[in-house]
Amino acid sequence: MYSFRYHRAASIEEAKELHTTSDEGAYLAGGMTLIPTLKQRLADVDDVIDLGGIESLKGVMTSGTSMKVGGMAVHNEVAANATIDALRHLASGIGDPQVRNRGTIGGSIANNDPAADYPAAVLGLNATIHTNGRTIGADDFFTGMFDTALGDSEIVTAVEFPMPSRAAYIKFPNPASRYAVVGVMVSETNGNVRVAVTGAGTCVFRASAMEEALTNEFAAESISGISIDSSSFNSDIHASAEYRAHLVGVMAQRAVSQIS
Amino acid sequence: MVDVTFSVNGKEHSLSVNDNALLSETLRESLNLTGTHIGCDTSQCGSCTVHLDGKAVKACTVLTAQAAGSEVTTIEGIGEPGSLHPMQEAFNEHHALQCGFCTPGMIMAAIGLVNESESLDGDGVRKGLDGNFCRCTGYHNIVKAVLSAQQNM
Incomplete structure (x- = not known):
């Protein structure tokens, strides 16, 4: 780790003040990403501002x-x-x-x-x-x-x-890290259906074609034929972009089945 | 440097440590509590598991400064020769260790697991020890030991 100054903020205001006055500050929440990142010298900060002491x-x-x-x-x-x-x-x-x-x-x-x-x-x-x-x-x-x-x-x-009227989250976890290779949250709240996909792309996104199909009929069959464009998906040693696109469909259908 | 006062195995310590000191380093190098092992040092293997305010955590991924004011319990703090913790007794009884490197972390994680579970079956133990690796792959006996220990805790 590069060296840094550690601060434990007693309040949100103090944390913000410390962060604002630092040339390169980082808030420390649980540290489960920040500390490994610092240890690998993937980050170099002047001040680490710990939020762990703020009860609110x-x-x-x-x-x-x-x-x-x-x-x-x-x-x-x-x-x-x-x-x-x-x-x-x-x-x-x-x-x-x-x-x-x-x-x-x-x-x-x-x-x-x-x-x-x-x-x-x-x-x-x-x-x-x-x-x-x-x-x-x-x-x-x-x-x-x-x-x-x-x-x-x-x-x-x-x-x-x-509070949703119904919701389910299904993921295909990486067996080592438990991060989502693909994870899908399906929910219905006051008649509005949402389908959010993590793991597949560079950022979590909503699968709008699935949302429309499920709004018409909330059943796994409604989305079984929907193909997912994998052109911008992540591809690595764990899963190709095409495989991730396939998993989006499978995880979404499993989530819908669980709550329909 | 940052001044840290915390309790380790029931004893209060006041230390001045580097701002970026890890709890695993401080326990081993400043307090000579070398039962907390460093296996991967990347928060994956669980060998460095200790209890921070009663919760199992990986000491290689906690800054010592974060532990200020807290109670830390390491493998050295749960029992001693002649009066072992029930989990240590069970690991002994069921041959739940081979090389022994992962054992302190396994035991600390297992105690945390049993303390937070009403009753565990084999699957529950396996899932609950997800964060600890035994590279001798002696998992069967570890699961047996934890199932047995929960009767006596």
Whole structure:
């Protein structure tokens, strides 16, 4: 690791102040991506600003129509306490137990790894991202590979999920890392169907042809014939772009079958 | 440097460590607690698993500074010769180790797993030890040991 200065912020305001005044600052949430990245010298920062001491960023709260997950809520907390079954299932399948004891929802979506699970939850369940300054809709949040609409010193304070009438997340995990080779979240909320795909492309995206077909008839057969354009998909030693496109169809159909 | 005060195996320590010191390094090199092993150092193998405020974590992926004010428990803190932890007894009883390198991490992960589970079957143990590798591939006996230990914890 290159050297850096470590700071533990006591409040969101202090964290932002530290970040703003640093030439090259990085917020530290659970550290499950940032610390390995620093260790491999893939990142070189002046200041690491730990958000772990900020109590207001923790916890999972449910009201009648929505569920709010604090930005620093760890995956195992969501896996235990989420009132949306599909979200509980998704969180319980991230990484391994030790990673789930540290990794956070805010860190995951701010990083926007193309193979991460949470972006599919946020986009597929049409969540609202709360930051220290504004709210961002899921459709506007994920802007590209490892890229989001977050500003330089902006912090994800919470993610608010509307309660779906039905939702399911199915992924084909990489057997070593448990990252999604392909993962698909299908949901229906107040008659609106969403299908969000992670792992396949450079950034999580909605499969609009599937959404239309499922709006007409919510059944696995409705989407079985839909072909997915793989021209911009990821291709690596784990799966070719064509195979990932095939998996999108299979995972989506399995998700639909589970809730129809 | 950053000043860190934390409890390790019930004993309070105040140290001055590098800002980028890892918990695994501090435990081994500053506190001489070498039972916490470093296998991959890339948060994959689980050999460095310790408990941070009661939760199993990979010490190679936690900054020591992050542990300030916390309680850390390592393999050295759960039992001693003559009065082993039930999980250590079970690993011994069921021959759940071969070379022994992964064992401290396996035991710490397994204790975390049992503490957080109502009751486990073989599949539950395998899934719960997803983050720990045994390169001797002695998994069958590890699963047997954890299933046995949960009766005595």
